Amino acid sequence: MQKTEPRARCVLVGDGPERPALEKKFPQFCFAGMQRGPELAAHYASADVFVFPSTTETFGNVVTEAMASGLVVLAFDYAAARQHIRTGVNGATVPLGEAGVFLAAAEALLADRGSWPALRAAARAAALDITWDKIVACFEHELLQAQAGKPTGAATVACTAVGG
Numbered sequence: 001m002q003k004t005e006p007r008a009r010c011v012l013v014g015d016g017p018e019r020p021a022l023e024k025k026f027p028q029f030c031f032a033g034m035q036r037g038p039e040l041a042a043h044y045a046s047a048d049v050f051v052f053p054s055t056t057e058t059f060g061n062v063v064t065e066a067m068a069s070g071l072v073v074l075a076f077d078y079a080a081a082r083q084h085i086r087t088g089v090n091g092a093t094v095p096l097g098e099a100g101v102f103l104a105a106a107e108a109l110l111a112d113r114g115s116w117p118a119l120r121a122a123a124r125a126a127a128l129d130i131t132w133d134k135i136v137a138c139f140e141h142e143l144l145q146a147q148a149g150k151p152t153g154a155a156t157v158a159c160t161a162v163g164g
């Protein structure tokens with residue numbers, strides 16, 4: 001992204017075993033470490049794009065947090081991103097594990113700043129639509145499908161509509 005837009009500033013929030021290697025490989029990035037509460041909210045509020053290249057996240061609360069913060073989100077198409085992001089509507093996803101496609105999508109998002117206002121507004125609206133009532137109803141529907149011995153494919157479709 002910095003090759004496309006030299007003024008772009010990459011801020012990595014969080015921590016983990018890969019941090020030392022990443023700091024060594026990308027000294028130009030800002031490594032903010034683990035953040036919580038108001039400090040985390042300030043990082044979301046100061047960003048334009050939330051690039052989430054994780055391939056190991058079990059759900060990805062950070063995806064819905066970024067959406068709720070009105071950020072343009074790019075993530076792999078699985079977990080929370082699969083459930084809540086609609087490419088070109090409220091963010092962008094790419095096939096899981098396709099690193100080259102992911103990088104190209106990041107550059108494309110950066111180059112298409114004109115789409116950001118609509119993506120940001122739709123992301124926030126989708127996140128605000130994720131309510132406990134809808135989550136519980138979706139879970140109940142999944143349980144009833146399982147109890148009836150029906151495949152959960154139809155239930156999964158119903159549940160992915162939550163928030164998106």
